[in-house]
Amino acid sequence: MDALEAALDMIWPRRLARYSGWAMIAPAILLVGILVLGLVQIAEGSLHTLDRSTFLPSEEYTLANYQTIIDSTTYWRVLWRSLLGAGLTVFFTLLLALPYSYIMVRTSSATIRKSLLVVLFLPFFIGQVVRAYGILIVLGTSGAVNDVLGLFGVEPLRLLFNFPAVVFGLVQYMLPFSVLLLAPALTAIPRETETAASSLGANWLQSFWHVVIPMAKPGLVGAGLVVGTLSLTDFAMPAMLGGGSQDFIANAIYDQFFRTADQGLGAALALLLVALGSVIAGVVIAIFGAGTLGMGGRK
């Protein structure tokens, strides 16, 4: 043990103890620093237009790429679709995740809890793209759902390649994240508070509405924030389930970087997405307070 302490003292002498906190946070600062450096480069890139005679970025600095975005009805439409898709995904995901988490946390049956956990974790071992392919197979014109509908004489329906299909895919993808974020918040609610509510005459629904949901607010806000930002920036689901006509902002960025080689315009769109996500997160924190998210701020 003494040798271990001596070795530790050589690596991090005691006189540096007051800097230990900084040392521990240094890797995180380094990671954020790299991210910021990348953002600075993207910001610099967004100020150059593409010279199509050489396919090199122009020398002069300009805001032309931002003007292109402002003038484009396509980008406004894609932006609105991304926001609407993210909003609907948050709503439906929380709607499904809350009862799922509640049952998982409150059930007295170990078998049910384990089964719910297994069902929850299984999709985590399958990537987003594979899951999207699964949806393509199940919801396709010749897929399982249409096969079942066919048994009742229903003609094959086009269930894919539209906006609802994209939202469905996102909800399916985000549900485990949401449950995992909600479960700790629900676990933290003492069972006795619900017992107290029912002893005061509240039925289960009233107890759930007036006691559980308000007390689960940190989990709901946290899950909503994570699901919302991940959905807003999603690429695969709109690309695979949208049939090419339901692009989100990430798809528009991809197009500029990789399809038209216009990295300046792609960079401008990327910055717009970062700004949008940051504003939304900022507004949520401003409304609910950092303390709601367990960050030690105002309660």
Place this chain on the structure above:
Amino acid sequence: MTSKHTRRGVLRAGMATSGAALLSAMPAGRLLAQEPEKPSEIIVRAWGGEWVDALKAGVSDPFTEMTGIAVRHDLTEDNEIQPKVWAAVAQGRVPPIHINWDTTTNATKSALRGVTEDLSDLSNLANTTELAKPVGLDGYPLINTYGYVYVLAYRPEAFPDGPPTSWRDLLDPRFKGRIALYNDGIGFHFPAQVAGGGSLDDIPDNMEPCWNFVREIKEQNPLLGEDPDFTTWFQNDEIDAACTISTNALGAKRNGVELAWTVPEEGCKFDTDCLWIPKNLPENELYWAKQYINLALSQESQQVWLDGLGLPGVVPGLTPPAGLENDPSYPTKPEDFEHLIRISSAVQVQNESDWFARFKEIMQG
């Protein structure tokens, strides 16, 4: 047809290349070199599915057999490898691939940016047709290796009265949600210009007829995708018709899907793909990458490679694959090109981004 590649043949090609290099005043150091050191492998970017299978059978396997150099196929999309190669060359790094199998339009962008090696010294270029030469570029910063047609592929059972004769046939209400286009509209812009009542001579200055027709097509809720999507959609009975490269239709047909294709009266876009080598490769790897492309231009390789793709090559005397003789997707004679639309790469390179943006604007509505 079986391909015969002998070591002697490769050495002959190599010597011819060296001879051409001598004439084109290459550095003396390179001239004196015998056979440069062989790398353990070369990396060729390729499209997947039947595309890479055909390249492997026609070029990569014979190359490995002859030289002992393994060929690794990198299936990164052509559009995605492009910025990586550009960044590598700009930063003075060795690029991630030795050879890029690319669309000519994309490759022309790379050539304009100055990231491509000159391939003028390849001996087998002497045997190629005019199609191999890139238009509007000096020398051979890329070499076209075959042509292809964006045909109207269709499910015959969906057209009981016979093949569609016009792109406007797709506007029939029964095809709502049952047709597919590329997600940037590539291959469709030029026939749409004609189908919309416009003239090809107005490209690129006035393409409103094209956009008007695209708006009409938009009302049909087309699916928009990439090459592999078309095959999948036909196989899964999601679509009845698509504007796609004939190879994809042929691939679906070879997979058992009942499929046919045609060139409607407005015409179809004809274009080329090519091979090119990025700058900054070590000298010995550059040499062997050039040998790979040289082999790809040999008649034996072209025959096997393009049999797999069902496409016409750039060397004379190739035998059309079974069933494709006199097929509109396999043009070889001047009269075969009468209904095919070929717009110069220069025009496409300059305007493609705008066309893609306009198509997206309509389709994302």
